[in-house]
Amino acid sequence: xxxxxxxxxxxxxLIMAALGMAVGTGNVWRFPRIFATNEGxxxxxxxxxxxxxxxxxxxxxxxxxxxxxxxxxxxAFGTLIGRRHxxxxxxxxxVTTMITFYYSVVAGWxxxxxxxxxxxxxxxxSDADAAQQAFEHFATSGWALxxxxxxxxxGAWIIHRGVVRGIEKAxxxxxxxxAILLMVAAVRALTLPGAERGLQFMFAIDWSALGDYRxxxxxxxQSAWSTGAGWGLLLTYSVYARERGDLVRNSLxxxxxxxxxxxxxxxxxxxTVFASFPTFEQAFEVxxxxxxxxxxxxxxxxxxxxxxxPFGTFFSAVFFLALTAAALSSLIAMIELITRILMDLGMVxxxxxxxxxxxxxxxxxxxxxxxxxxxNQDWVWGLGLMVSGGFFAYAAIRYGLNRLRAxxxxxxxxxxxxxxxxxxxxxxxxxxxxxxxxxWWSVQSFSWGEAWWNPFAIxxxxxxxxxxxxxxxxxxxxxxxxxxxxxxxxxxxxxxxGTP
Amino acid sequence: MTTGSxxxxxxxxxxxxxxxxxxLRSAIRSEEHRDKGSGPxxxxx
Numbered sequence: 001x002x003x004x005x006x007x008x009x010x011x012x013x014l015i016m017a018a019l020g021m022a023v024g025t026g027n028v029w030r031f032p033r034i035f036a037t038n039e040g041x042x043x044x045x046x047x048x049x050x051x052x053x054x055x056x057x058x059x060x061x062x063x064x065x066x067x068x069x070x071x072x073x074x075x076a077f078g079t080l081i082g083r084r085h086x087x088x089x090x091x092x093x094x095v096t097t098m099i100t101f102y103y104s105v106v107a108g109w110x111x112x113x114x115x116x117x118x119x120x121x122x123x124x125x126s127d128a129d130a131a132q133q134a135f136e137h138f139a140t141s142g143w144a145l146x147x148x149x150x151x152x153x154x155g156a157w158i159i160h161r162g163v164v165r166g167i168e169k170a171x172x173x174x175x176x177x178x179a180i181l182l183m184v185a186a187v188r189a190l191t192l193p194g195a196e197r198g199l200q201f202m203f204a205i206d207w208s209a210l211g212d213y214r215x216x217x218x219x220x221x222q223s224a225w226s227t228g229a230g231w232g233l234l235l236t237y238s239v240y241a242r243e244r245g246d247l248v249r250n251s252l253x254x255x256x257x258x259x260x261x262x263x264x265x266x267x268x269x270x271x272t273v274f275a276s277f278p279t280f281e282q283a284f285e286v287x288x289x290x291x292x293x294x295x296x297x298x299x300x301x302x303x304x305x306x307x308x309x310p311f312g313t314f315f316s317a318v319f320f321l322a323l324t325a326a327a328l329s330s331l332i333a334m335i336e337l338i339t340r341i342l343m344d345l346g347m348v349x350x351x352x353x354x355x356x357x358x359x360x361x362x363x364x365x366x367x368x369x370x371x372x373x374x375x376n377q378d379w380v381w382g383l384g385l386m387v388s389g390g391f392f393a394y395a396a397i398r399y400g401l402n403r404l405r406a407x408x409x410x411x412x413x414x415x416x417x418x419x420x421x422x423x424x425x426x427x428x429x430x431x432x433x434x435x436x437x438x439x440w441w442s443v444q445s446f447s448w449g450e451a452w453w454n455p456f457a458i459x460x461x462x463x464x465x466x467x468x469x470x471x472x473x474x475x476x477x478x479x480x481x482x483x484x485x486x487x488x489x490x491x492x493x494x495x496x497x498g499t500p
Numbered sequence: 501m502t503t504g505s506x507x508x509x510x511x512x513x514x515x516x517x518x519x520x521x522x523x524l525r526s527a528i529r530s531e532e533h534r535d536k537g538s539g540p541x542x543x544x545x
Contacts, residue, residue, distance in 0.1 A: 011531040203505040256520040
């Protein structure tokens with residue numbers, strides 16, 4: 001039975017959807033804090049370097065794989081590098097699926113804070129201690145559950161409407177809305193007395209800080225997590241891309257657009273922080289405050305700081321609506337990724353969405369009830385994204401980098417084509433970055449006081465190896481079934497480099 | 501703000517936002533240009 005596959009109606013529609021995929025809470029929530037923690041202006045250099053040295057090459061590769069194979073992750077890996085490697089696509093999908101479970105909880109937190117901001121509830125928080133207690137009570141008492149359900153339900157409903165009426169239409173609204181809201185919040189922040197101290201912090205480059213390897217690794221990590229490169233999300237959306245369309249230019253638009261949104265978010269947050277405190281030290285402490293499950297700046301300090309500026313209730317509602325739009329636009333990409341794989345396995349779309357909705361809600365319940373569980377999952381699967389990026393690079397190398405450029409990237413009608421230099425970028429630099437980053441994060445975890453091998457610790461190497469190991473063993477065990485269901489019985493499909 | 505910070509701000513924001521806007525505009529224009537010669541697109545494959 002041949003499935004009638006929808007396509008994005010225009011390049012604008014695809015780009016908006018892909019931007020929605022890339023721009024998420026990592027831009028609005030994580031970036032300002034990481035930016036502040038890592039020397040301010042100096043951080044911009046590694047962050048921008050790795051946009052071009054990690055994120056954009058992987059985005060180009062993902063887009064090429066999706067367009068070439070017209071399959072979700074499992075089918076794409078199986079088609080490109082052989083059926084016995086389909087499990088690698090399964091691993092990437094497992095990582096993004098596990099992230100989806102707790103990401104929906106985060107989207108629920110954003111929704112709840114938006115509603116509370118609109119109702120004026122945030123103005124009742126007297127100080128940061130009260131704000132932190134309120135957040136911890138909300139995030140662990142069961143109140144996060146209905147908001148998790150609402151967020152996942154909204155995402156599933158959009159996916160249910162289809163690629164054009166659902167994904168494309170929602171992102172055509174959410175992304176311009178997000179940009180406008182962040183601009184409004186940034187203009188408000190920049191017009192506060194003392195905001196220039198925030199700008200000075202953001203754009204003064206301490207060149208000596210560039211000698212610190214940690215700055216480079218944080219830049220790489222932020223770029224990898226924020227752009228969505230290596231998650232398989234752009235691969236999934238590219239299944240629905242039109243035949244024509246320049247995937248190199250599209251990937252550049254997505255990468256630059258993602259980082260542009262991050263800068264807007266930083267301009268909304270950091271000048272507000274610096275304008276709110278008389279001394280640099282106080283402002284710096286707040287800007288870098290991690291708090292429970294790294295929620296400190298966003299869910300503890302932002303509600304307090306925005307209340308203290310003129311029209312604070314309005315602007316905190318604007319901020320949390322922007323955060324909600326960012327979270328939702330990424331969540332729907334994640335739900336589509338899982339749905340696409342189930343459809344490739346033979347399930348009809350409506351049923352696949354039902355399964356994803358039920359599993360997604362159930363999978364997020366532990367994170368909606370426990371910040372420790374949430375932190376563990378964020379650690380394990382956030383780090384798992386590095387492995388996902390490594391698998392993509394492996395697939396490219398195994399397929400052959402010259403062949404990859406010819407078959408998947410430099411297609412007829414492309415306005416931008418890639419030369420041999422791209423081979424070195426994807427075949428050498430990206431794998432080296434992957435190895436260095438994985439080792440660095442693992443070594444970091446040795447110093448955090450928990451026995452590194454303990455599989456039940458919250459954040460250490462042991463819990464990563466344990467959970468990744470389970471995923472790999474299960475996927476290897478079902479690899480044959482996965483590839484046969486996705487690509488048909490062995491012998492009926494070329495399995496390597498063929499056109500499905 | 502120091503002069504160095506202002507220059508960095510202009511380079512970073514100008515490069516990012518300007519580059520993004522230019523690429524987005526040229527991507528949309530090139531599609532419009534191609535679509536003019538090829539008629540309407542189907543939304544199903």
